[in-house]
Amino acid sequence: MIDLWLGAAALLLVAALMMLWPLRRRQRMDRVDRTALNVALYEERVAELEAQARAGDLTEAQLAAAKGEASRLLLEDTATADARQAPLTRQLTWLVVIAVLVLPLAVLGLYRQWGAADGLALYREMQATPQVDSLEALIDRTQRVVKVQPENGEAWYMLGRAYISAQNPEKAADAFGNALARLGEQPEVLAQLAQARYFANGNKLDAESALALDKAIELDPQQPTALGLLGIAAFEADDFAGAIRYWQALQQGMAPDSPGAQAIQGGIDRARQRMIDAGQTPPEAPVLLAVKAQISIDPALRATLPDDASVFVFIRDPNGPPMPLAAKRLTLADLPLELSLSEANAMLPGVHLSAEQPLELVARVSLDGDARSGTHLGRVDDVHAGSDQVYQLVINQPVE
Structure with a gap:
């Protein structure tokens, strides 16, 4: 940030010089203009007196006396004009000096109010260290991103995922809610919001979470987070047939030998056994070409x-x-x-x-x-x- 403040100081110095220089120049020009005017009037008066002397209207003694009086008046007029102008000039000078002193404080205050020093510092940090080495560091950085860019829906979504990884579902739900408000009804955001609320609510599916899951499935019938959570909720509600259907749909989007597919198959097998123990007939696995x-x-x-x-x-x-x-x-x-x-x-x-x-x-x-x-x-x-x-x-x- 040192380069930013050095640049700001340089600009303020230039602004101060631009304010003071015209004032200094005006003082000099005013002094020159008044002196030139008085001298011109004096020369005009002397020429008039000499013309009267040549015409015989004035004697040599009268001409000398009149010239002396004209010289005295020239000096008095110049001094009087300077005396009248000095207070005004001093007032204007003080006003400009005060403005020059106040300008940096005003600029600093406005920058603190509307500037982006935090954003600039964060940008440089991310340029220097693109990857963080811990979950806590990721959360801290993403929190600063959403503080600087509160309308960044993707950043809110990333913050929600980080909170889920940190097992903080309450904050994750708030973050996903902010992401949803900014990104719109995207299936993944809806599903993640419902999952965070489910965990925050003691592994219970409330009405708002159920609506979010229904909307996610409507937008994307194969949304994996929504299918998995609906299967868990159905299983815990003893709706084993529903759990099997959700998990079978989820399993279809996975490679058959993948760890995820095998884990889902374990849940399906448990749900089938519960139905058999209760004397119910489990649904057959769908055959998909x-x-x-x-x-x-x-x-x-x-x-x-x-x-x-x-x-x-x-x-x-x-x-x-x-x-x-x-x-x-x-x-x-x-x-x-x-x-x-x-x-x-x-x-x-x-x-x-x-x-x-x-x-x-x-x-x-x-x-x-x-x-x-x-x-x-x-x-x-x-x-x-x-x-x-x-x-x-x-x-x-x-x-x-």
Whole structure:
């Protein structure tokens, strides 16, 4: 911050000089102007007297006396004008000096009121140390970000996630509420807000949290946080069938052998056992037809693209609308990767895949994260859901 204050001091010095210099110059000009006027009047009077002497109207003695009187009047007029001007000049000088002294204080006060010293200090800190080394440091930095930028919804969301990690659900709920107010009804924000309120309420789902979860599912039927929390709430309310349905839907968006999918399967198994113990028939696991694919990218092309570039993999009806039937978002760092696309990855509710339906499998690389644009793609035609075949899709074509 030293450079900021040095720069401000330099600007204030320039401003003071700009205020004092015209005053000094005016004093000098006023003195010169008054003297020149009096001298001109004196010379005009002397010329008039000499003309009268030449005309014989004045004797030599009278001419000398008149010239002496004119000289005396010149001196008196100059002194009188200076005496009248001196108090005004002194007053104006003091006013300017006071203004010069008050200006730095006024500027400092206004900067403290409306300036962004905290924001500048935070920006420089983040430039110097982009990554923090502890959760406490992350919370502290994000708190300062939202203080400087209270309308930054993304910062409020990050603060909420940090509070959740620190097991402080009350503050997390407040942060997610601020994020929701600024970002609008986004599924992830709604789900995180409901989860924070659930934990803060002693692992109970209140009416506001339930509404937030319903809205999140409405906007994104595969929202994982919402599905997981709804399954937990249903299980604790002894609605084991509902818990199974929510968790099965959540499981469809995961790789079958992933730790998350296995954990969800453990919850499903416990819910099934509870239903069996109560003499109830558990719901059958849904059978979803899927397109299996091995996604890769041409090595020469891969070397020219960044790791964080988005890769959108989707299936669509080649004879239908351009909207994908199901899609997943990856990054180039994930490739090569084997995955499956099914109704669980549907873009809209009500999507149904059949084994007879010919589909088109596409993977598109996007540098700006927009699924509608891209730089390169790969395509496989005539693929079928439910087939045991693993389709090989290589990204190797430029987008035309």
